[in-house]
Amino acid sequence: MHPERTRQGTTALHEDGPAAGSGAAVQVPAPERPSTPVPSIPSLPVPAVFTALESSPRGLTPAETTARRDRYGPNELPGASHGQVWRRLLAQFTDLFAVVLLVSSAITFLAYWLGQPRDPATLQLALAIFAVVLLNAGIGFAQEYSAERTAESLQAMVPHTCRVLRDGERRELSARDLVPGDVVVLEAGDAVPADCRLVEAQEAAVNNAALTGESDPVTRIAEAVPPGPPLEARNCVFMGTDLVAGTGKAVVFATGTATEFGRIFRLTAAAPRQQTPLQRQVAVMARRVAGVALATGAALFAVRVPSGQPFVDTFVFSLGVMVALVPEGLPATLSVSLAIGVRRMARRHALVKQLLAVEALGSTSVICTDKTGTLTQAEMTVVQLWADGVSHAVSGVGYAPVGEITDAPPVRELLRAAALCSNARLVRPAGRDAWRVLGDTTEGALLVAAMKAGLDPAEEEMRAPRVGEYPFDSARKLMSTVHRDSDGTYFACAKGAPLELLTRCDALGHGDGKTPLTEADRSRVAAAADGMAGQGLRVLAVARRQVSGPRPPIADVESELTLLGLAGMYDPPRPEVRDAVDACRRAGIRIVMVTGDHPLTAEAVARRVGIVREAAPAVATGTQLDTMDDSGLDDLLTGSTELLLCRVSPEHKMRVVTALQRRGEVVAVTGDGANDAPALKHADIGVAMGASGTDVAREAAVMVLLDDSFASITTAVGLGRSVYRNIRKFLIYLFSHNIAELMPILAATFAGFPLVPITAVQILAIDLGSDVLPALALGAEPMEPDVMNSPPRPRQERLFSAAVMGRILFLGGIQALGVCAVFFWHIHASGIPYADFTQDDPVYREAITMVQAGIVVSQFFNALAVRTDRQSVLRAGLLSNPWLLAAGCFGIGLMAAISYAPPLQAIFNTAPLTPADWAVLVAFGALLLAAEELRKWTLRRRRSSPKGGTP
Numbered sequence: 001m002h003p004e005r006t007r008q009g010t011t012a013l014h015e016d017g018p019a020a021g022s023g024a025a026v027q028v029p030a031p032e033r034p035s036t037p038v039p040s041i042p043s044l045p046v047p048a049v050f051t052a053l054e055s056s057p058r059g060l061t062p063a064e065t066t067a068r069r070d071r072y073g074p075n076e077l078p079g080a081s082h083g084q085v086w087r088r089l090l091a092q093f094t095d096l097f098a099v100v101l102l103v104s105s106a107i108t109f110l111a112y113w114l115g116q117p118r119d120p121a122t123l124q125l126a127l128a129i130f131a132v133v134l135l136n137a138g139i140g141f142a143q144e145y146s147a148e149r150t151a152e153s154l155q156a157m158v159p160h161t162c163r164v165l166r167d168g169e170r171r172e173l174s175a176r177d178l179v180p181g182d183v184v185v186l187e188a189g190d191a192v193p194a195d196c197r198l199v200e201a202q203e204a205a206v207n208n209a210a211l212t213g214e215s216d217p218v219t220r221i222a223e224a225v226p227p228g229p230p231l232e233a234r235n236c237v238f239m240g241t242d243l244v245a246g247t248g249k250a251v252v253f254a255t256g257t258a259t260e261f262g263r264i265f266r267l268t269a270a271a272p273r274q275q276t277p278l279q280r281q282v283a284v285m286a287r288r289v290a291g292v293a294l295a296t297g298a299a300l301f302a303v304r305v306p307s308g309q310p311f312v313d314t315f316v317f318s319l320g321v322m323v324a325l326v327p328e329g330l331p332a333t334l335s336v337s338l339a340i341g342v343r344r345m346a347r348r349h350a351l352v353k354q355l356l357a358v359e360a361l362g363s364t365s366v367i368c369t370d371k372t373g374t375l376t377q378a379e380m381t382v383v384q385l386w387a388d389g390v391s392h393a394v395s396g397v398g399y400a401p402v403g404e405i406t407d408a409p410p411v412r413e414l415l416r417a418a419a420l421c422s423n424a425r426l427v428r429p430a431g432r433d434a435w436r437v438l439g440d441t442t443e444g445a446l447l448v449a450a451m452k453a454g455l456d457p458a459e460e461e462m463r464a465p466r467v468g469e470y471p472f473d474s475a476r477k478l479m480s481t482v483h484r485d486s487d488g489t490y491f492a493c494a495k496g497a498p499l500e501l502l503t504r505c506d507a508l509g510h511g512d513g514k515t516p517l518t519e520a521d522r523s524r525v526a527a528a529a530d531g532m533a534g535q536g537l538r539v540l541a542v543a544r545r546q547v548s549g550p551r552p553p554i555a556d557v558e559s560e561l562t563l564l565g566l567a568g569m570y571d572p573p574r575p576e577v578r579d580a581v582d583a584c585r586r587a588g589i590r591i592v593m594v595t596g597d598h599p600l601t602a603e604a605v606a607r608r609v610g611i612v613r614e615a616a617p618a619v620a621t622g623t624q625l626d627t628m629d630d631s632g633l634d635d636l637l638t639g640s641t642e643l644l645l646c647r648v649s650p651e652h653k654m655r656v657v658t659a660l661q662r663r664g665e666v667v668a669v670t671g672d673g674a675n676d677a678p679a680l681k682h683a684d685i686g687v688a689m690g691a692s693g694t695d696v697a698r699e700a701a702v703m704v705l706l707d708d709s710f711a712s713i714t715t716a717v718g719l720g721r722s723v724y725r726n727i728r729k730f731l732i733y734l735f736s737h738n739i740a741e742l743m744p745i746l747a748a749t750f751a752g753f754p755l756v757p758i759t760a761v762q763i764l765a766i767d768l769g770s771d772v773l774p775a776l777a778l779g780a781e782p783m784e785p786d787v788m789n790s791p792p793r794p795r796q797e798r799l800f801s802a803a804v805m806g807r808i809l810f811l812g813g814i815q816a817l818g819v820c821a822v823f824f825w826h827i828h829a830s831g832i833p834y835a836d837f838t839q840d841d842p843v844y845r846e847a848i849t850m851v852q853a854g855i856v857v858s859q860f861f862n863a864l865a866v867r868t869d870r871q872s873v874l875r876a877g878l879l880s881n882p883w884l885l886a887a888g889c890f891g892i893g894l895m896a897a898i899s900y901a902p903p904l905q906a907i908f909n910t911a912p913l914t915p916a917d918w919a920v921l922v923a924f925g926a927l928l929l930a931a932e933e934l935r936k937w938t939l940r941r942r943r944s945s946p947k948g949g950t951p
């Protein structure tokens with residue numbers, strides 16, 4: 001869609017009777033009817049809206065849909081433009097490291113140019129530094145680009161469907177397939193899929209925050225409104241916003257980039273991407289190391305110039321050392337590691353929308369989970385009914401309306417009212433045996449029960465058409481509908497949580513008749529409801545009453561009701577949840593069940609899946625939470641490890657999340673409804689349901705579960721922990737060898753040796769050649785089986801903790817000692833005085849080759865050593881990460897080539913090593929591994945704890 005079209009479209013929306021072709025309003029007929037004046041959609045009465053958009057209350061026909069799809073294209077917004085891609089590439093050259101390196105390369109090149117005679121080694125260094133910048137920028141860009149693609153493809157996996165009327169039939173289709181003229185059916189929690197004009201609205205309210213920044217819900221109506229600014233039209237809903245309450249039907253008038261959201265989307269430059277705390281810590285550390293490199297370069301320069309070394313040579317040398325010590329490639333390795341974690345999580349049904357979530361997941365200490373669909377399969381079957389004081393069993397499993405049920409009149413009356421008061425539809429897709437529920441599964445189960453009793457919900461609806469609705473909301477825990485009876489009178493049906501509905505009833509139904517509800521009756525009903533809940537059933541009460549007209553106030557509908565009975569439905573637990581709950585116990589993660597359901601139902605389900613094992617877990621209801629102040633809530637949260645919060649509303653969920661965070665917990669919380677969005681946003685990890693959740697919840701969450709299962713959260717936590725461990729492994733691996741590179745240089749300088757024990761080009765060959773693949777292989781280490789055997793990482797734990805720094809110094813120190821030893825051993829064994837050494841001296845060339853090979857070989861062993869923190873690597877399996885072994889062998893192969901291949905010898909000033917030299921280096925590497933094993937052994941002995949701790 002061309003930008004101009006949208007601008008015209010938006011203008012037309014608020015102009016009364018705009019000029020030809022400017023219609024908005026009308027993405028639809030403009031090309032065909034250029035001279036027809038197009039009216040402003042908001043100011044039209046409903047029938048005229050259908051005419052203007054060439055649609056009808058039955059929606060579009062398939063032929064019209066195809067034609068419009070061809071004309072207007074898919075209803076989607078384009079990805080990042082090429083301009084941004086170029087800007088990203090350029091940005092790679094403007095970060096701190098790149099600038100330091102570019103300036104260094106330029107100075108080195110200048111030194112070569114001005115030098116008399118010109119030294120080819122200086123030119124080599126200048127080119128090497130420049131190559132480093134290019135390589136680094138290339139890797140960084142590729143990483144960013146692929147991370148972005150990953151994020152995009154993951155986003156695309158999040159289902160975005162909408163309900164549409166096509167040819168009079170309600171269908172569920174991808175929001176991408178919407179075209180102007182389509183009639184969409186909206187319910188609370190739906191993201192609005194395109195710009196639409198409402199033609200029906202019941203208690204509808206939208207959150208326009210994405211467009212206007214205003215987060216308070218605003219009510220929407222279906223009637224025509226006077227012309228005004230488009231976003232203020234009270235009968236329009238726009239793409240990118242959410243319906244937060246009520247229901248409605250609306251006709252699409254703009255799709256894709258022609259929408260208001262599309263216009264803003266195009267205008268808004270991509271928001272700067274935020275670094276995760278982990279990335280920030282690594283960046284700070286890298287900057288510190290760069291600072292050390294800079295200081296080292298300056299110190300070397302200051303020491304060597306007075307000792308009579310040529311000025312330019314010393315300057316170039318110091319610069320080279322400085323460049324070599326800068327940890328190039330580290331941020332890229334970090335991104336790869338995080339991206340690998342994200343991909344692994346996606347394979348296990350957990351889509352992480354932000355890298356930030358990966359590390360927070362690893363330190364999750366409490367999971368607040370809801371019940372239906374997450375712990376259970378959300379496949380409700382009504383198994384018990386209670387009407388007129390009698391319990392009736394219902395047979396049959398699942399949504400197939402096949403099963404035995406009594407035909408007692410009170411039961412038929414109960415199920416008739418329940419069916420009328422439901423929005424779900426039961427469908428059997430053509431060619432399939434299985435029945436499916438479109439909409440709420442609780443309502444689906446009621447429809448199935450009604451059909452088992454011989455009722456036809458569609459026929460009932462025709463006999464008593466619905467004229468009004470007060471949609472379900474989890475705070476009221478009720479839903480009611482108003483119907484016109486065949487005799488022209490009106491009646492209301494209501495269903496909801498038994499306690500809530502019972503307080504609004506004053507009579508008890510007996511088929512057609514009723515009697516006043518006595519206190520004894522109330523107790524009997526409550527006992528029946530408790531009996532069902534105690535078996536783990538979700539219980540709904542159903543009631544009805546006569547009302548005076550089609551639109552009575554809600555207070556009249558939901559009072560003085562006649563209770564028709566109760567329906568108890570079974571929802572089997574998910575089989576995989578029990579193991580996941582056990583894994584959380586072992587991992588020291590607390591599970592708090594937060595449900596809108598009855599305490600007895602909640603406890604029965606919690607016992608079935610293993611969340612509750614104690615005889616008397618702590619149980620609190622929403623009403624009790626309301627009477628508690630913050631310290632009371634804190635006491636409740638600290639009082640018992642097994643806690644069930646029942647009959648709560650989303651507001652309570654938010655309060656519980658905040659209270660847990662106040663106590664320093666890292667909280668993951670699940671949610672599916674629109675009202676769960678604040679808690680999802682506020683939690684450290686908001687987890688939304690991909691299959692059953694609302695669009696609003698999915699937008700607010702940082703993680704979306706494709707299969708809705710609690711077990712996927714546990715898997716994601718395990719993977720999050722594993723990513724963190726892997727990152728720590730390669731950081732120790734990379735930073736420790738920096739010490740091994742720096743120490744010989746300092747030692748040689750202070751010992752008065754005139755040349756360097758390792759040149760800058762050699763260091764670059766290690767940093768960007770032999771070290772990169774092992775670091776990546778460490779970042780991609782498979783999840784260790786014991787990752788869930790230790791308590792969560794404390795929130796405030798820093799990546800570079802004292803223990804990590806200690807290990808870097810320990811491993812780096814051993815490596816440094818080794819390479820210093822081999823260097824000076826070679827130099828001293830030759831008997832040549834220090835002052836007589838030149839660059840070309842074969843002994844010197846062999847000694848510096850030994851130093852480089854010493855670092856490469858010891859890094860091979862170092863990579864094995866850092867794989868575990870406390871456990872012996874021999875137990876972990878030396879061969880269990882073949883990629884790491886292959887990467888290490890590649891590094892050694894590269895080193896061998898540098899030592900033996902004449903062209904590389906010329907570049908690196910190296911010499912061929914003898915088998916004895918290699919043997920010494922391997923023995924020294926093995927010594928490093930042995931020293932690490934000893935350290936781990938002492939650690940295991942000293943800190944052996946029953947919980948196991950870190951490996």
Ligand SMILES: Nc1ncnc2c1ncn2[C@@H]1O[C@H](COP(=O)(O)OP(=O)(O)OP(=O)(O)O)[C@@H](O)[C@H]1O
Pocket residue numbers: 370371372373440442443472473474475477478479495496497498538539540594595596597598
């Ligand atoms: N569609 C509905 N119409 C009327 N009442 C309902 C409906 N769905 C649920 N209820 C009632 O409202 C109560 C709370 O439901 P809600 O959906 O808020 O719970 P929830 O927190 O989603 O539950 P869970 O933790 O099991 O997922 C239920 O126990 C049930 O009695």
